[in-house]
Amino acid sequence: MVALDQVRFLGFDVFGTVVDWRTGVARAAEPFLRRNGVDVDPLHFADRWRELYQPAMEKVRSGERPWVRLRVLNRENLDSALDAIGRPASSFRGEELNELNLAWERLEPWPDSVEGLTRLKRRFAIGALSNGDLTTMTNLARIGHLPWDVIVGAEVTRSYKPQPQTYLGSAGAVGVAPDQAGMVAAHNSDLHAARSCGLHTLFVRRSTEHGPGQTTDLDPDSNWKIAANSLTEIADALGC
Amino acid sequence: MVALDQVRFLGFDVFGTVVDWRTGVARAAEPFLRRNGVDVDPLHFADRWRELYQPAMEKVRSGERPWVRLRVLNRENLDSALDAIGRPASSFRGEELNELNLAWERLEPWPDSVEGLTRLKRRFAIGALSNGDLTTMTNLARIGHLPWDVIVGAEVTRSYKPQPQTYLGSAGAVGVAPDQAGMVAAHNSDLHAARSCGLHTLFVRRSTEHGPGQTTDLDPDSNWKIAANSLTEIADALGC
Numbered sequence: 001m002v003a004l005d006q007v008r009f010l011g012f013d014v015f016g017t018v019v020d021w022r023t024g025v026a027r028a029a030e031p032f033l034r035r036n037g038v039d040v041d042p043l044h045f046a047d048r049w050r051e052l053y054q055p056a057m058e059k060v061r062s063g064e065r066p067w068v069r070l071r072v073l074n075r076e077n078l079d080s081a082l083d084a085i086g087r088p089a090s091s092f093r094g095e096e097l098n099e100l101n102l103a104w105e106r107l108e109p110w111p112d113s114v115e116g117l118t119r120l121k122r123r124f125a126i127g128a129l130s131n132g133d134l135t136t137m138t139n140l141a142r143i144g145h146l147p148w149d150v151i152v153g154a155e156v157t158r159s160y161k162p163q164p165q166t167y168l169g170s171a172g173a174v175g176v177a178p179d180q181a182g183m184v185a186a187h188n189s190d191l192h193a194a195r196s197c198g199l200h201t202l203f204v205r206r207s208t209e210h211g212p213g214q215t216t217d218l219d220p221d222s223n224w225k226i227a228a229n230s231l232t233e234i235a236d237a238l239g240c
Numbered sequence: 241m242v243a244l245d246q247v248r249f250l251g252f253d254v255f256g257t258v259v260d261w262r263t264g265v266a267r268a269a270e271p272f273l274r275r276n277g278v279d280v281d282p283l284h285f286a287d288r289w290r291e292l293y294q295p296a297m298e299k300v301r302s303g304e305r306p307w308v309r310l311r312v313l314n315r316e317n318l319d320s321a322l323d324a325i326g327r328p329a330s331s332f333r334g335e336e337l338n339e340l341n342l343a344w345e346r347l348e349p350w351p352d353s354v355e356g357l358t359r360l361k362r363r364f365a366i367g368a369l370s371n372g373d374l375t376t377m378t379n380l381a382r383i384g385h386l387p388w389d390v391i392v393g394a395e396v397t398r399s400y401k402p403q404p405q406t407y408l409g410s411a412g413a414v415g416v417a418p419d420q421a422g423m424v425a426a427h428n429s430d431l432h433a434a435r436s437c438g439l440h441t442l443f444v445r446r447s448t449e450h451g452p453g454q455t456t457d458l459d460p461d462s463n464w465k466i467a468a469n470s471l472t473e474i475a476d477a478l479g480c
Contacts, residue, residue, distance in 0.1 A: 071415075125378055135415030138365055138390040150378040151390055155413070173395070175311075175375030 002226050002237050007200055009176045010120060011129025011152065011167075013185035016209040018117070018128075018231070019107040019140055022046050028103030032096070038087055043211060048084060052077035057131060057160040067158045069133035075101045104132075105139035109146060110206070116231020117147055119240045129153045129170050129183065131160050150174055162193030171199065184234065188221045195222075202234055203227040242466050242477050247440055249416045250360060251369025251392065251407075253425035256449040258357070258368075258471070259347040259380060262286050268343030272336070278327055283451060288324060292317035297371060297400040307398045309373035315341045344372075345379035349386060350446070356471020357387055359480045369393045369410050369423065371400050390414055402433030411439065424474065428461045435462075442474055443467040 026042035056073040079089035127150040157169030178198030186206035220227040266282035296313040319329035397409030418438030426446035460467040
């Protein structure tokens with residue numbers, strides 16, 4: 001069993017770590033694409049949309065544009081994704097695109113997420129520590145019955161991971177020092193950034209986040225405190 | 241039954257409305273006062289401490305001092321409350337005072353709060369919409385098992401009620417228009433401010449918040465959408 005005696009708060013990445021964005025976005029895109037005669041695999045469309053996620057946040061991180069919530073970036077990225085497949089966003093009704101954009105707020109948890117979080121919550125304060133905004137996180141929590149004690153992360157800290165302020169500001173918001181906090185994520189890069197800020201690091205393997213052909217984050221690339229296959233395995237490892 | 245068809249989010253005042261601050265603070269103060277030979281009724285001490293709450297926030301609201309979290313104000317107010325009873329704060333160990341200040345993060349809910357919130361949560365997104373900071377709200381939620389979907393209010397909006405930004409920013413943070421939000425509070429002044437911002441208003445009578453001699457907020461002073469004696473009665477009135 002792993003000891004994390006000084007840890008009082010666990011922050012969780014959400015997209016990919018707690019919820020399955022790819023099949024959820026594809027499921028929402030499928031009727032939209034069909035209705036509009038767009039001959040693109042919904043999973044492929046989800047991937048193209050998601051690819052624009054990091055570059056869009058990077059403009060905020062770099063200061064090229066002022067703080068803006070992720071749901072706004074997702075909506076802009078939808079326009080770009082449609083433009084890229086040769087079906088200009090301007091040819092759709094805005095309302096239809098706004099509705100499709102809500103796909104990111106209606107994603108389902110991985111099968112182990114609710115049980116894992118519920119068990120970890122007995123011992124730790126638990127919170128979403130995501131780049132998603134408060135609206136998105138609130139809606140995901142309601143739909144997926146995610147038992148957060150608190151939602152911190154990008155909107156509360158006005159910064160996008162992996163900027164240090166997202167981790168440090170989130171720990172500060174819940175009143176703990178960095179070394180009293182743990183970061184749980186399916187992405188090695190997230191954990192490297194969290195470790196640089198002094199947080200403890202817990203890896204959960206989500207080897208189908210990007211589909212059956214996934215090539216990234218299949219394994220921990222460093223000696224994280226825990227590396228597990230599910231949130232329930234993390235709870236096991238911590239004796240929760 | 242009252243219809244609030246368009247409402248999707250209910251924001252709750254917390255101190256006095258959901259949790260009982262007076263007996264909780266007095267309970268924490270009692271051993272402190274006894275140990276230090278301070279001959280003051282703990283309930284009286286709680287009242288004196290609490291009296292400094294609004295003036296302290298007012299300095300932030302007015303811009304006289306920059307944004308600061310409520311737990312910092314509470315800690316400063318503790319010094320002032322001790323000074324006022326002739327036992328200068330400087331005569332105590334800082335650590336002891338910091339510990340006593342945590343009383344505000346360890347308050348128990350009123351007996352109906354958890355059941356009322358749990359029932360209301362079935363239909364509405366529910367959130368703390370308090371002047372308390374995220375740390376305090378998180379700790380109160382854990383101790384009291386308050387099933388918030390989200391914590392908004394002062395820290396998220398960097399403003400103290402009754403400033404409009406606290407209500408409007410909180411509604412915006414959870415992605416609803418003001419008229420899709422309801423404010424639940426035991427204080428008429430809170431509801432007047434919320435109504436000015438376009439929120440729906442729900443009053444809960446907490447006639448012993450300030451003790452048996454309470455003279456304020458014993459009754460609704462306007463035609464609030466609902467006026468009830470408990471959060472479970474509010475759930476009843478809404479058919480939850």
